Amino acid sequence: MRRAVCPGSFDPITNGHLDIIARASRLYDEVYVAVMVNKSKQGLFDIDERMALIREVTAAYANVRVEAHHGLLVDFCKERDIPAIVKGLRAVSDFDYELQMAQMNNGLTGVETLFVPTNPTYSFLSSSLVKEVAAWGGDVSHLVPPAVLGALRDRLKRD
Numbered sequence: 001m002r003r004a005v006c007p008g009s010f011d012p013i014t015n016g017h018l019d020i021i022a023r024a025s026r027l028y029d030e031v032y033v034a035v036m037v038n039k040s041k042q043g044l045f046d047i048d049e050r051m052a053l054i055r056e057v058t059a060a061y062a063n064v065r066v067e068a069h070h071g072l073l074v075d076f077c078k079e080r081d082i083p084a085i086v087k088g089l090r091a092v093s094d095f096d097y098e099l100q101m102a103q104m105n106n107g108l109t110g111v112e113t114l115f116v117p118t119n120p121t122y123s124f125l126s127s128s129l130v131k132e133v134a135a136w137g138g139d140v141s142h143l144v145p146p147a148v149l150g151a152l153r154d155r156l157k158r159d
Helices: 015-027 047-057 073-080 092-109 127-135 146-158
Strands: 003-008 030-036 064-069 084-089 112-117
Touching (some): 003 015, 003 073, 015 084, 015 112, 030 047, 030 073, 047 146, 064 073, 084 092, 092 112, 127 146
Parallel strands (some): 003 030, 003 084, 030 064, 084 112
16 A cells, blocks of 8 residues: 655645645555644634545545644654655745755655645645735635635634
C-alpha cells in the first residue's frame, strides 16, 4: 500500500489545495489530508469545520482520508506508516521554506517530501488571500469549491 500525506492548515481549503490532493490521489493508494492544529493561531474555521469541508470536497476520491494532528508531521507519518509528504509549490519563495522542512523531516525520520508544481491557475492562491478578499466582499467563487464558498459567506455574515 503506497501512502502519502498532504498537510496544511486548510483554513479554508482552496481549489489549489484540492488540485494537489487530487493529483496525489492518482499517484498513491491512500492519501491522508492532515489538518495541522496550531493552537497559537486563531482560524476562521475550527478544526472540525475544516475537516468536514475537506471531507465534503474530496468525497469523489475514495482513497483520501482526512484527519487532524497536533504535533510534528513526521510523528503523524510514523504512526500511520506514511513514507511520503506531498507539497504543492507555488513560487521560488515556497521552495526555500519547504526545502528546509523537507530536509528536517527526512533527517528526523527518513520521510521523503515530493514537491508538485502548482497548476499555474492557482500559483497566486492562498487561504489567507481568499479570506481577505472574501471579507471585503470580493468574488472568490473561482478560487474555492462551492461548499467552501457557502461556508465562507455564512461565516463572514456572522462575524
